[in-house]
Amino acid sequence: MALIVQKYGGTSVANLERFRNVAKRVVKTKDQGNNVVVVVSAMAGETDRLLTLAKEATGEPDERELDVLLATGEQVSSALLAIVLNSMGHPVKSFLGHQIKIGTDSTHGKARITSVDADKIFSELREGRIVVVAGFQGEDEQGNITTLGRGGSDTTAVAIAAALKADLCEIYTDVDGVFTTNPNICAQARKIDRISYDEMLEMASLGAKVLQTRSVEFAKKYGVTVHVRSSFYEGEGTIVCEEEVDMEQVLVSGVTYDMNQARIEIARVPDRPGIAAQFFTAINEANILVDMIIQTTSLEEGSANMAFTISKADFPKALKLARSLAKELGAKEVIAEDDVAKVSMVGVGMRSHSGVASKMFGALAQEGINIKMISTSEIKISCIIDTKYTELAVRSLHEAFDLGKGNG
Ligand code: ADP
Ligand code: ASP
Ligand code: MG
Numbered sequence: 001m002a003l004i005v006q007k008y009g010g011t012s013v014a015n016l017e018r019f020r021n022v023a024k025r026v027v028k029t030k031d032q033g034n035n036v037v038v039v040v041s042a043m044a045g046e047t048d049r050l051l052t053l054a055k056e057a058t059g060e061p062d063e064r065e066l067d068v069l070l071a072t073g074e075q076v077s078s079a080l081l082a083i084v085l086n087s088m089g090h091p092v093k094s095f096l097g098h099q100i101k102i103g104t105d106s107t108h109g110k111a112r113i114t115s116v117d118a119d120k121i122f123s124e125l126r127e128g129r130i131v132v133v134a135g136f137q138g139e140d141e142q143g144n145i146t147t148l149g150r151g152g153s154d155t156t157a158v159a160i161a162a163a164l165k166a167d168l169c170e171i172y173t174d175v176d177g178v179f180t181t182n183p184n185i186c187a188q189a190r191k192i193d194r195i196s197y198d199e200m201l202e203m204a205s206l207g208a209k210v211l212q213t214r215s216v217e218f219a220k221k222y223g224v225t226v227h228v229r230s231s232f233y234e235g236e237g238t239i240v241c242e243e244e245v246d247m248e249q250v251l252v253s254g255v256t257y258d259m260n261q262a263r264i265e266i267a268r269v270p271d272r273p274g275i276a277a278q279f280f281t282a283i284n285e286a287n288i289l290v291d292m293i294i295q296t297t298s299l300e301e302g303s304a305n306m307a308f309t310i311s312k313a314d315f316p317k318a319l320k321l322a323r324s325l326a327k328e329l330g331a332k333e334v335i336a337e338d339d340v341a342k343v344s345m346v347g348v349g350m351r352s353h354s355g356v357a358s359k360m361f362g363a364l365a366q367e368g369i370n371i372k373m374i375s376t377s378e379i380k381i382s383c384i385i386d387t388k389y390t391e392l393a394v395r396s397l398h399e400a401f402d403l404g405k406g407n408g
Contacts, residue, residue, distance in 0.1 A: 002167040003035045003125075007135065007157035010044040011174040012231035013077050016084075022231065023084045025172070026130060030090070035125045037164065039135045039157040040081055042073025047136075047150070063108035067137075067147045071097070074134035074153065082132045092130040095120075097137035097145070102156065104138035104146045111146035112214070113138055113155060116163035133160065151212035158215040162222035169219070169226045171211065176230045177237030178203070178210055180403040181255040185391050188404035192253060193236070196243035199253050199348055202380045206344040207258030216240065243348060251349035252356060255397045257390050259341045261291075262315040263372065264322050265307040268332035271297050276306060279325055286321055288314045291342075292375045292384065303332075307373060309384060312338055340372060341390040344382040345397060357381050363400035369393055 006029065008022050022038075030036050041047075050069050054061040061069075075096055082094035101117035124131045135153025138146050148155050154171055161169035178200065179189040195203075197220035204213040210228060219226050219240060229237025269275055276295065283290060290308050297304045310318050315338045326334045343364075350356050357374075360381055364371060369392065373384035385393055398404065 001033050001035060003037070003164055004029055004168050004170060005037045005039065005157050005161040005164070005166045006170045006172060007039040007153055008041065008081075008231055009153065009171075009173045010041045010046070012172050013040055013081065014044040016080075018231075019077075019080055019084045022081060022172075023088060025231065026081075026085065027088065027090060030130060037121060037125070037131045037133065037160055037166070038081065039133045039153055039160065040074060040077040041135050041153040042077055046073040046076070064144055067108045067111075068145050070147050071134070071137040071145050074136050078132045078134040085130055085132070090130055091128055092132060093124055094132040094134070096134045097156070098139035098143075100133060102138035102159070104140055104148070106140040106142070106144065106146065108144075108146055110149035111138055111140065113148065113159045113218075116159055118163040121160070121164060148214070149212065151209055152214075154212040154215035155218060158218040158222075158224050158226060161224045162218055166224070169224050171215075171226060171228045172231035173210060173228065174230070174232070175210065176233060176235065177228050178208070178240070178254075180253065181394055181398050182208065182257075186255075186395050186398050188395075188398055190404050192238050194239045194241060194244065195253060196348060197240060198243065198379060199346055200240045202344075202346040202377075203254050203256050206256040206342065206346065206380065206382065207260075208254065208256045211240070249349065250347060251353055252345050252347035252401045252403065253349075254346050255343065255394050255401075255403065256346060257341055257343045257394050259387055259390055260312050261309055261340050261342050261384065262312050262318070262338040263307060263309050263336070263340050263384060264315075264318060265305060265335040266322060266326050266329075266331045266333075267305050267335060268298075268301065268303040269306060269326070269329050270331075271302050271304040275304070275329055279306065279329065280308075282321060282325055283308075283318065286317060288318050288321070292373050292382070294373055294375075309340070309342070309373065339387045340384050341387045341393075342382050342384055343390065343393045343397065344380050345401070346380045348379050350379050350381070359400060360397060363396050364393060367392055367396050369396075 103115035104111035135156040183189040226240040
């Protein structure tokens with residue numbers, strides 16, 4: 001008997017018919033002799049609807065209360081699925097995050113899971129029940145409801161799979177698996193059969209929202225095998241697992257993009273020790289997560305330009321802070337743009353091959369796309385470009401690296 005954690009995303013539970021479809025899959029897994037824990041997301045569009053409501057109420061909703069509001073989406077789904085399963089004659093209980101002690105830190109809106117009460121779930125399974133858990137939510141040490149950030153139900157599922165030492169964690173979604181790029185914007189995108197944790201981690205953090213980045217971090221840390229697959233079709237999806245020898249053969253695994261980017265440049269700031277430290281300490285203290293940083297210096301002028309990228313959500317706060325810091329530090333100008341995107345190539349094969357960067361830059365140049373910033377790591381290369389060229393860039397790169405054919 002295996003223990004399987006299944007997670008169903010928003011589109012998989014978009015209406016009652018789909019809840020019934022999910023229930024059938026859950027029952028099938030149970031009938032095959034497995035213990036099943038099911039994690040559900042809010043019904044499609046519900047989290048956005050709740051967010052809009054709160055934003056309409058006030059521009060800056062209180063973070064604690066916003067989490068209380070957003071967590072209701074998953075409460076509805078978990079109860080509905082349990083109602084459907086129960087009506088089909090199956091013993092089942094639904095639980096909210098706090099009821100199975102999904103402990104988190106207190107960072108409302110993007111809390112990190114710190115603990116899960118496995119005993120509670122095990123005792124329900126021992127009674128022969130299917131356990132349904134509301135994804136995306138937890139409870140901090142003071143008993144406040146927290147949420148885990150967009151896409152957080154993936155992380156709930158993997159964290160539960162890790163805590164229970166489950167045999168498998170299945171992530172059911174609206175695509176057949178992890179593709180070489182988002183199949184909804186590139187018809188040539190190809191499903192990847194197996195992908196390493198490290199590559200998936202890069203792809204997720206660089207914009208492939210098919211898995212929340214933290215869920216992959218958890219999977220890697222605890223060795224949870226994750227199977228990403230469709231809730232609408234049968235057939236194998238993508239296995240996310242430890243790196244395997246033949247994975248090395250692939251130069252590039254995928255192209256990702258992230259339109260949720262903004263760029264700020266502090267121009268002609270005095271070039272002396274401590275300036276960058278002072279600037280980025282202040283940005284960090286304001287809880288703004290900085291992604292790329294590029295500094296260039298001009299010897300004649302004795303000045304430097306510091307450019308960095310952040311998420312669009314932090315843009316207003318970061319710009320305000322950058323302007324006041326620029327004044328304090330004696331910089332001449334602040335240049336800001338929030339219509340930029342990041343396109344990236346990811347692949348473990350890059351470790352041992354050169355030439356990916358030049359080929360990438362060439363493909364973008366051929367389309368007349370200007371590169372505003374570049375950053376590289378062992379297994380990825382990212383470029384900041386104008387948002388309006390994103391889809392063109394993704395398709396051109398996908399084509400240039402022959403990813404549709406699987407011989408990147
Ligand atoms: P769910 O509601 O099931 O959690 P998400 O919308 O969060 O689903 O994630 C699935 C979506 O991720 C797909 O519909 C697709 O548009 C997007 N996506 C982006 N990049 C990729 C990729 N490389 N492979 C598969 N899907 C991707
Ligand atoms: N409902 C949340 C969201 O829309 C969490 C999730 O779906 O994973 O982001
Ligand atoms: Mg998701």
